[in-house]
Amino acid sequence: MPVKTIKIDKSFILSLASDENDQQIVHTVLSLANVFNLKVVAEGVEDVASLEILKDWGCDIVQGYYISRPLSRSDLEDWLQNTPFGE
Secondary structure: OOOOEEEEOHHHHOOOOOOHHHHHHHHHHHHHHHHOOOEEEEOOOOOHHHHHHHHHOOOOEEOOOOOOOOOOHHHHHHHHHHOOOOO
């Protein structure tokens, strides 16, 4: 089964805006994923600074409380209709 997606654990994302080691690790993972044409999901995005860094570095998908808390199906449908996050 070929690898298509890499998931970055929230332990590297929670302090991304302030921790240079986490920044180096995440940036390297994103760079390698780009070389191998892999999608990257970052877990644990809880602030706008982390979201902007990941967006600037080309992260494909983000998950975390900054985007939304867990939702029921009906709440998800409402959220998708009204989200400011677009794609």
